[in-house]
Amino acid sequence: MKTLVYGMGISGKSTAEHLKRKREDFVVYDDNKKSKKYTNWNQDLSGIKTIVASPGIPSTNTILKKAQNLNIPIHCDIGLASFEKKLPKIISVTGTAGKTTLVSLLVDVLNANGKKSIALGNYGLSPLDILKSNYEYWVIEVSSFQSKRLAFLKPNIGIYLNLSQNHLDWHETIEDYKICKGTIFKNQDADDLRIVNSDLEKKYIKGKAKEKEIKKNEFSNLRKDIHEDTLSTVGLCIKELNLNHEIAKQSIINFKTLMHRYQKITTNDGIHWINDSKATTPLATLTAIERTPVGSIVLMGGSDKDLDYKKTLKKIKNKKMKLIPFGGISHALHKEASKLSVDSSKPCNSLEKAIQKAKNNGKGKTILLSPGTASFDEFTGYAQRGMYFIEKIKGG
Missing domain, CATH: 3.90.190.20 (Mur ligase, C-terminal domain)
Known part of the structure; x- marks a missing residue:
C-alpha cells in the first residue's frame, strides 16, 4: 500500500522528500498538466493507504471525495509531521487575518529569550523539512485549508485570533469554514492552553484545554503599527511561558514589520x-x-x-x-x-x-x-x- 502525495507545490515536495528519507512507498500526482512528471498516476485508489494533499485542494475535489467514501485518511504536511515522536513544543496560530505577523513576532520574542524557535506551516517551512533540527518551539501558522487535515497535531498553545468570511470558494459554506478553524484545539488536553478572541462562537471551539480570551495587557500598546489583539496575544504567551518581560518588550519594539503588510x-x-x-x-x-x-x-x-x-x-x-x-x-x-x-x-x-x-x-x-x-x-x-x-x- 502506498501514500499518495497529491499536489506538488511547496508542501507536496517537502512531503515527497520526507517519505523518501523514510524509505516509504509513495506516488506523486498533480492536476496541473504543465507538471508532466507528476501526472503519471492512473488515479486508482485501490493501492492507496493515505493521502497527503496540498492545502489548496478542496474537499470537493473528485479524487478526495472518492477517498473519503473509501475511508482513506487525508492529511496535510503538518498532519503528517504530527505522527512523529518527540516533537518540540508547539504554538499553532489560526484566524482570518494577522496570523503571519503574530507568528513572526512570537518567533522573535521566543528567540530573544533564548528559546530556539522557527516559523512553520502556511508561513515558513514545512515541519517535515526540519524534523531533525534542534528547536525548542515550532510556531505554526495554520490556514483553514490545513486545519481540516491536522491528524494528531497537539499544540501546547493554540491561538484563534479572529474570524471573518473568507475562502468560501474552498469551504463552500461559512459553517464549514468556522468548523475547520476550531479544529486546531481538538487534540489538546487540560495541560494545554487555547487563546481565543471573545467574539468567536464557542460552539465551534472543541477540546479540553484551559482557555484565555484576548484582552488588553501591558504589551497591548507597545506598537501603533501592529494590531492591539496581536500584541495582547503575544503578551498572554509571554506570561504563560514565563518569559522575561523586559527582553520581550524590547524584542517587540525592535520587530520589523513584514514586507507587504502595511x-x-x-x-x-x-x-x-x-x-x-x-x-x-x-x-x-x-x-x-x-x-x-x-x-x-x-x-x-x-x-x-x-x-x-x-x-x-x-x-x-x-x-x-x-x-x-x-x-x-x-x-x-x-x-x-x-x-x-x-x-x-x-x-x-x-x-x-x-x-x-x-x-x-x-x-x-x-x-x-x-x-x-x-x-x-x-x-x-x-x-x-x-x-x-x-x-x-x-x-x-
Missing part, C-alpha cells in the same frame, strides 16, 4: 504610499483602514470571492476616504460602495490603472493599497502584487 514606502512625488498587499480579506483591510489617516485614498480589488465588504466600506465612508476599486471585483465593489454612499471612483480593470488614478489625485495624501481579496485575477499571489505596486509607484 509597508510604508517613501517616494519623491509628495504622496505617502502604503503597501498592504497581504490584506486578502475584508477584515485585514478594515484593520489597515483603521490605522490610516482620515481623507486618504484606498485601493481595493482583485479576485472576486463573493465576500462581504459592508463593514470595510462603511469605515471608508466614516473616515472620509476615497475608494478606487480595481480588478475582477471592481464593478461589484463600486456598486456596493454606491449603495452605501461611499466616495468611489469608477472601476479600474487593473491595478496599474488604479495606481495611475490615485497618483493623479493623491498629492499630499496617503494612498493605501489594501486589496481585501486574493490577487489571482492579475498576479500569482499577494507578494507579486505588492512588488508590482512598489515598482509602479517608484517609476517602474
Whole structure:
C-alpha cells in the first residue's frame, strides 16, 4: 500500500522528500498538466493507504471525495509531521487575518529569550523539512485549508485570533469554514492552553484545554503599527511561558514589520504610499483602514470571492476616504460602495490603472493599497502584487 502525495507545490515536495528519507512507498500526482512528471498516476485508489494533499485542494475535489467514501485518511504536511515522536513544543496560530505577523513576532520574542524557535506551516517551512533540527518551539501558522487535515497535531498553545468570511470558494459554506478553524484545539488536553478572541462562537471551539480570551495587557500598546489583539496575544504567551518581560518588550519594539503588510514606502512625488498587499480579506483591510489617516485614498480589488465588504466600506465612508476599486471585483465593489454612499471612483480593470488614478489625485495624501481579496485575477499571489505596486509607484 502506498501514500499518495497529491499536489506538488511547496508542501507536496517537502512531503515527497520526507517519505523518501523514510524509505516509504509513495506516488506523486498533480492536476496541473504543465507538471508532466507528476501526472503519471492512473488515479486508482485501490493501492492507496493515505493521502497527503496540498492545502489548496478542496474537499470537493473528485479524487478526495472518492477517498473519503473509501475511508482513506487525508492529511496535510503538518498532519503528517504530527505522527512523529518527540516533537518540540508547539504554538499553532489560526484566524482570518494577522496570523503571519503574530507568528513572526512570537518567533522573535521566543528567540530573544533564548528559546530556539522557527516559523512553520502556511508561513515558513514545512515541519517535515526540519524534523531533525534542534528547536525548542515550532510556531505554526495554520490556514483553514490545513486545519481540516491536522491528524494528531497537539499544540501546547493554540491561538484563534479572529474570524471573518473568507475562502468560501474552498469551504463552500461559512459553517464549514468556522468548523475547520476550531479544529486546531481538538487534540489538546487540560495541560494545554487555547487563546481565543471573545467574539468567536464557542460552539465551534472543541477540546479540553484551559482557555484565555484576548484582552488588553501591558504589551497591548507597545506598537501603533501592529494590531492591539496581536500584541495582547503575544503578551498572554509571554506570561504563560514565563518569559522575561523586559527582553520581550524590547524584542517587540525592535520587530520589523513584514514586507507587504502595511509597508510604508517613501517616494519623491509628495504622496505617502502604503503597501498592504497581504490584506486578502475584508477584515485585514478594515484593520489597515483603521490605522490610516482620515481623507486618504484606498485601493481595493482583485479576485472576486463573493465576500462581504459592508463593514470595510462603511469605515471608508466614516473616515472620509476615497475608494478606487480595481480588478475582477471592481464593478461589484463600486456598486456596493454606491449603495452605501461611499466616495468611489469608477472601476479600474487593473491595478496599474488604479495606481495611475490615485497618483493623479493623491498629492499630499496617503494612498493605501489594501486589496481585501486574493490577487489571482492579475498576479500569482499577494507578494507579486505588492512588488508590482512598489515598482509602479517608484517609476517602474
